[in-house]
Amino acid sequence: xxxxxxxxxxxxxxxxxxxxxxxxxxxxxxxxxxxxxxxxxxxxxxxxxxxxxxxxxxxxxxxxxxxxxxxxxxxxxxxxxxxxxxxxxxxxxxxxxxxxxxxxxxxxxxxxxxxxxxxxxxxxxxxxxxxxxxxxxxxxxxxxxxxxxxxxxxxxxxxxxxxxxxxxxxxxxxxxxxxxxxxxxxxxxxxxxxxxxxxxxxxxxxxxxxxxxxxxxxxxxxxxxxxxxxxxxxxxxxxxxxxxxxxxxxxxxxxxxxxxxxxxxxxxxxxxxxxxxxxxxxxxxxxxxxxxxxxxxxxxxxxxxxxxxxxxxxxxxxxxxxxxxxxxxxxxxxxxxxxxxxxxxxxxxxxxxxxxxxxxxxxxxxxxxxxxxxxxxxxxxxxxxxxxxxxxxxxxxxxxxxxxxxxxxxxxxxxxxxxxxxxxxxxxxxxxxxxxxxxxxxxxxxxxxxxxxxxxxxxxxxxxxxxxxxxxxxxxxxxxxxxxxxxxxxxxxxxxxxxxxxxxxxxxxxxxxxxxxxxxx
Numbered sequence: 124x125x126x127x128x129x130x131x132x133x134x135x136x137x138x139x140x141x142x143x144x145x146x147x148x149x150x151x152x153x154x155x156x157x158x159x160x161x162x163x164x165x166x167x168x169x170x171x172x173x174x175x176x177x178x179x180x181x182x183x184x185x186x187x188x189x190x191x192x193x194x195x196x197x198x199x200x201x202x203x204x205x206x207x208x209x210x211x212x213x214x215x216x217x218x219x220x221x222x223x224x225x226x227x228x229x230x231x232x233x234x235x236x237x238x239x240x241x242x243x244x245x246x247x248x249x250x251x252x253x254x255x256x257x258x259x260x261x262x263x264x265x266x267x268x269x270x271x272x273x274x275x276x277x278x279x280x281x282x283x284x285x286x287x288x289x290x291x292x293x294x295x296x297x298x299x300x301x302x303x304x305x306x307x308x309x310x311x312x313x314x315x316x317x318x319x320x321x322x323x324x325x326x327x328x329x330x331x332x333x334x335x336x337x338x339x340x341x342x343x344x345x346x347x348x349x350x351x352x353x354x355x356x357x358x359x360x361x362x363x364x365x366x367x368x369x370x371x372x373x374x375x376x377x378x379x380x381x382x383x384x385x386x387x388x389x390x391x392x393x394x395x396x397x398x399x400x401x402x403x404x405x406x407x408x409x410x411x412x413x414x415x416x417x418x419x420x421x422x423x424x425x426x427x428x429x430x431x432x433x434x435x436x437x438x439x440x441x442x443x444x445x446x447x448x449x450x451x452x453x454x455x456x457x458x459x460x461x462x463x464x465x466x467x468x469x470x471x472x473x474x475x476x477x478x479x480x481x482x483x484x485x486x487x488x489x490x491x492x493x494x495x496x497x498x499x500x501x502x503x504x505x506x507x508x509x510x511x512x513x514x515x516x517x518x519x520x521x522x523x524x525x526x527x528x529x530x531x532x533x534x535x536x537x538x539x540x541x542x543x544x545x546x547x548x549x550x551x552x553x554x555x556x557x558x559x560x561x562x563x564x565x566x567x568x569x570x571x572x573x574x575x576x577x578x579x580x581x582x583x584x585x586x587x588x589x590x591x592x593x594x595x596x597x598x599x600x601x602x603x604x605x606x607x608x609x610x611x612x613x614x615x616x617x618x619x620x621x622x623x624x625x626x627x628x629x630x631x632x633x634x635x636x637x638x639x640x641x642x643x644x
Contacts, residue, residue, distance in 0.1 A: 179215035194354040197621025207535035222532040226572040233580035243509035255428040274410040282405035290321040309630040353624040392427035440501035447499030453609035481595040490554035505530035
C-alpha cells in the first residue's frame with residue numbers, strides 16, 4: 124500500500140484525515156513488524172546466537188523477561204542453581220549471560236596473570252557518580268586499593284581491635300538484658316546493629332548507635348531498602364517504556380532513598396575528614412587520608428565514595444554470615460556442641476578471647492565459619508564480567524565471544540555435588556586439615572578451590588582479614604558467654620529466604636540464656 128493511499132487530504136481545509144480503515148492497516152502493520160522482530164529475536168537467540176551451543180533453559184533464553192520476573196520475586200539465584208544442577212558447570216541462562224560453577228573459572232575470569240575481564244554492571248545500576256573501589260576502571264581500582272590497603276594491614280587490625288571490642292562488649296551487655304527477660308530474640312537484629320555500629324565507627328569515626336538505642340538507624344534501614352530495589356533498577360534499563368512505568372510506580376521511593384543515602388554518607392565522610400581531633404586514630408579514614416600528597420592519594424569525594432562502599436560491604440555481609448553460622452550450628456546439635464566446647468575449653472575467661480587467640484586456638488570454629496560461608500554465602504549471586512568488544516575469552520577450555528557476561532555463580536558453585544560431598548548439608552569437618560590429607564575422609568575429594576566467598580584475583584575483597592577477625596571474635600564471645608537454642612519458628616529459616624542482590628533475612632528467633640556453670644541445673 125502506497126503512503127498516498129493511507130492518507131487522504133482535504134485541500135479546502137488543509138487538514139490531514141486518517142480514515143478508520145486506514146488507521147487499522149497502520150496499526151496492523153506496526154504490530155506485524157514488531158511481532159516479526161520479536162519472533163526473529165527469539166529464533167536468533169535460540170538457534171543462531173554465537174552462544175547457542177551452551178546448554179541452558181531455552182525458555183529463559185527465548186524470553187529474557189522471565190529472568191527479570193524471577194529476580195523481582197527474589198528467587199532468580201535459586202533458579203540459576205537449579206539450572207547448574209541440570210545442565211552442568213557451564214550454563215547460559217539469558218541470551219548474553221553465561222555462569223560457571225567450577226574452580227577453573229575463577230582463574231580464567233577473575234585471576235591474576237592475564238588481562239582481567241572487565242566488570243559488568245546492568246545499565247540500571249551503573250554508578251555515574253564518583254568512582255570507588257567497586258565501580259572503577261582498572262587504573263582507578265589499583266590506585267584506590269593502594270590507598271586503602273594500609274587500613275586493612277595486620278598493624279591496622281591490631282590497632283582497630285580495641286575499638287571493635289567496644290561493640291562486642293556492648294552486644295553482650297544487650298544480650299544479657301535479653302537473657303534476663305526470658306523472651307526469645309531475633310539475633311538478626313543484634314548482629315546487624317553490631318556490624319553496622321562498628322563499621323560506622325571505623326569508617327566515619329562514629330557509631331550508628333543501633334546497640335545503644337536498640338533500634339535501627341534510619342540510614343541503615345535505607346541501605347536495606349535500596350538493596351531490595353536492585354531488581355527494579357535492572358529491569359528499568361530494558362526499555363524506555365518499562366523505565367517510565369517503573370519510575371511512575373517506584374520512582375519517588377527510589378529517588379528519595381538514593382538522595383537520602385548519598386546526602387548522609389557524604390555528610391558523615393566530610394565531618395570525619397575535617398575532624399582533626401581524630402587524626403592518628405587508626406580507623407579507615409585516618410589510614411586512607413595518609414596517602415594524600417602521593418600519586419595514589421584520594422580526593423575528598425573519593426574518600427566519601429569509598430567509605431560509603433566500605434559501610435555496605437563491611438556490615439551487611441558480616442551480619443549475614445553470623446546469622447548463617449548461628450542458624451546452622453543451632454540446627455546441628457553435634458556441630459554446635461563441638462564448637463561451643465572448643466571455645467569454652469580454650470579460654471578460662473572471655474577476656475582471653477582476642478583476634479590472635481581466636482585465630483590460633485579455634486580451628487573447629489573456623490571450619491564452622493567456612494562451612495557457613497559455603498552454604499549461606501553473603502554474596503550469593505554472580506559478580507559479572509563482560510568480554511570487551513572485539514575480543515574473546517577462553518574459559519574452562521571454551522572460547523566465548525565479545526559482549527558475553529560471564530562469572531562464577533556463588534550459590535550454584537558451593538552447593539554443587541560436583542564440588543562438594545553432601546553439598547547441601549552442614550559438615551564443618553570438610554575444612555579441617557585431616558579431611559584434606561586423609562584419603563579415607565568422605566570429604567577428601569572436595570574441590571575446595573571452588574570456594575571463593577571473598578572473590579578472587581586483583582579485585583578480591585580487601586576486607587577479608589577484618590571480616591574473619593570480626594566473625595571469630597563475635598561468635599567466640601557469644602558461645603563462651605551464652606547458651607543458645609533455636610526457636611521452633613526458625614527451624615526452616617534458611618529455606619524461607621529471598622535474594623535481592625543480598626539475602627532478605629527473616630527474623631532468626633533464638634532463646635538465649637546466660638551460660639550456666641558446670642554443675643548448675
